Amino acid sequence: MLGFLKEPVVVTAEINVNLVALTVMGLITRLWGLCYPRAVVFDEVYYGQFVSLYMKRIFFVDDSGPPFGHMLLALGGYLGGFDGNFLWNRIGAEYTMNVPVWSLRLLPALAGALCVPLAYQILVELHFSHRAALGAALLVLLENSLITQSRFMLLESILIFFILLAVLSYLKFYNLQRHRHFSGSWWFWLLLTGVACSCAVGVKYVGLFTYMLLLAIAGLHFWHMIGDQTLSNVSLLCHFLARGLALILIPMVMYLSFFYVHLALLYRSGPHDQIMTSAFQASLEGGLARITQGQPLEVAYGSQITLRNVLGKPMQCWLHSHTNTYPIRYENGRGSSHQQQVTCYPFKDVNNWWIVKDPGMQQLVVSNPPRPVRHGHIVQLVHGITTRYLNTHDVAAPLSPHSQEVSCYIDYNISMPAQNLWRVEIVNRESDTDVWKTILSEVRFVHVNTSAVLKASELIGASLPEWGYRQLEVVGEKLSKGYHQSMLWNVEEHRYGKSQEQKEREVELHSPTQMDISKNLSFMAKFTELQWKILTLKNEDTEHKYSSSALDWITMDTNIAYWLHPTSGAQIHLLGNVVTWASANAAALVYMCLSLWYSIRRRRRIYDIPEGLIPLCVCVQGEGCGLLCSEMHLPSPADSWQLWVSAGGVCGGGWAVNYLPFFLMEKTLFLYHYLPALIFQILLIPVVLQHLGDHLCRSVLLKSMFSALIVAWFSSVYFVYCTFSPVTYGQPALSATELKDLRWKDSWNILIRKQ
DSSP states (O other): OOGGGGSOOOOOOOOOHHHHHHHHHHHHHHHTTTTOSOBOOTTHHHHHHHHHHHHTTBOOOOTTSOSHHHHHHHHHHHHTTOOSOOOOOSTTOBOOTTSOHHHHHHHHHHHHHHHHHHHHHHHHHTTOOHHHHHHHHHHHHTOHHHHHHHSSSOSHHHHHHHHHHHHHHHHHHHHHTTTOTTOHHHHHHHHHHHHHHHHHHHHOTTHHHHHHHHHHHHHHHHHHHHTOTTSOHHHHHHHHHHHHIIIIIHHHHHHHHHHHHHHHHOOBOOGGGGGSOHHHHHTSBSTHHHHHTTOOSBOBTTEEEEEEESSOOSSOOEEEEEEEEOOSBOTTSOBOOOOEEEEEESSOOGGGEEEEEOTTOOOOSOOSSOOBOBTTOEEEEEETTTOOBEEEEEEEOSSOTTSEEEEEOOOOSSSOOOOOOEEEEETTOSSTTOBOBTTTOOEEEEETTTOOEEEEOOSTTOBOOGGGTTOEEEEEESSOOSOOGGGOEEEEEEEEOOOOSHHHHHHHHTSOOOOOOOOOOOHHHHHHHHHHHHHHOOOOOOOOTTOOOHHHHHTTOOOEEEEEOSSSSOEEEEOOOHHHHHHHHHHHHHHHHHHHHHHHHHHTTOOSSOSSOOOSSOOTTOTTOOOOOTTSSOSSSOOHHHHHHHHIIIIIHHHHHHHGGGGGOOSOOOGGGGHHHHHHHHHHHHHHHHHHHHHTOOSHHHHHHHHHHHHHHHHHHHHHHHHHHHHHHOOSOOOHHHHHHTOOSTTOOOOOOOO
């Protein structure tokens, strides 16, 4: 029974020394002097604010993308014991002792370091030689721009890590596809592909470009599988479902989980929650929740309410009125009704209160029991302070002449009767008998006489002149198609009116509410609203000193000064390795030209690239020597043409999908936006070099000359890396003359202090 103990238990392991060495070198180049400078570097001033808010559990909205990347940065702060107390107000500000600089920069640096071995493995999985894979990894290792971007509290290195991990995982899965269907390793790499894709999208939305590329490649591969007669229909269905689960369903679930954790962590009210709906704000601790806690849920006749416009653009505002009237004539000569002004006011004010009145009764208090207002009911809205009725009529609005003026009615004993009946339409109702609810219901007010809809003006800069105190315009929209958010209102503050006398009611309107009703939103409701805000919220794009166009990136005609020492000439710039960038452009051009040439000749049935297995190195002993060369044959039965096309699809396609969309984006662009595309273009360099060496350099002499050229070229890559390392790492400080020598292009903005 214990016979198995007669022999020792032996565990063997294969260690890829190349991979280990590359990983160590990647860690050294990215982690060395990570705490220097101990000052805010460029966009650390932006991301650091979010890290502090995470530490303090304060809600925020960042329109640049999903929260996963921010959470990873915050994780670094949490592991370092950061309390969130630092004022992120300017680049170059010295970090206080409570800021764990090394910990905050650690995760981006680790991600950047791991991109080096990932580049190596991707070339191996594409069935290129280990020399080509090593070359790709060394190019990534010595790329100054990637080093700079990964050494600070920024997101690009994390994004690139997950992009490369997704590509590698899919290639490993695909290479297992031929022999080990549905094995443990097959499932592992397939699932990891979906996880990495969701993480890439969760860091920045530009990760979606690589995700879509991999989905397209996976779809093409499955299309080829359909033509495989050896696979049964059941097997094909299982393959389809497995890919759907791993590449679509799991990324969707993970994406939702990022927001779930984000919302669970940020439960306190803060400055950013003002752009959210009243229901969302009320779900946060403090802020509006403190004001609205215990409000009556159901709006009834006699309720005192404030009405917030749902759109919240250009800023949040509440339906408002005051004693001032519209001028008899506007500046352009048009006349008005001279009625009491109605506006949308972006601040909380006692003049924002309105009373919901039953048109058939005179009382302005809530009866006992309360009579709730339902969808389709007709109401009058009485301004709480002035007791005038909300009104609209066939008079042009002050700024929007095609819409109706909205006012509070004053009886001037002229032929302009009051038109103050409004029909309540609950847009997000579940049935036609729904009750109008505080915070939760989104309501349209339709004017009974004219069918106009009460609306906050969407005109850009639709602020009234001085006579309207620069408040926002409110109009009656005659042609109301659909439910635009500018036409929707929700009750934010609410109380049951108890005072019929005006003076007592004014005192009541200034008093806080006290009743006990909970209005918690579900996660999906909060996720939907937050996701919509992220996608639609746009900060004003302003021209930045270091902003650039996508065309500037190809030739690196631009740079970004990340940090400047306050006294010495030490500085950090986002600058790439000039030789690598030029080589990447040349490799892309050569690949496109060769592919076009090969494709045309293949149409003429001229095959420049032989089909089937090909040697990846020349046997110097001559053909048939009988020696097994480690790089003699492809590790898979793919023909060389398919190898060429596949490498172009992954590397060239990755560059295209991560670069070309920026030509369509209306946003402020910076050089670092090009880095995800650059990493794919760098991977294309050894692909093209190996192809040229295998198929164009046929003789031993040509191959020797070609190898010598590659060595010289690689030496120049290393030389440029060393030359620009002082502005990559920020040390040592350079003199003014040395800095001038680094200005290889007139368009580069190298900072030189005046003596």
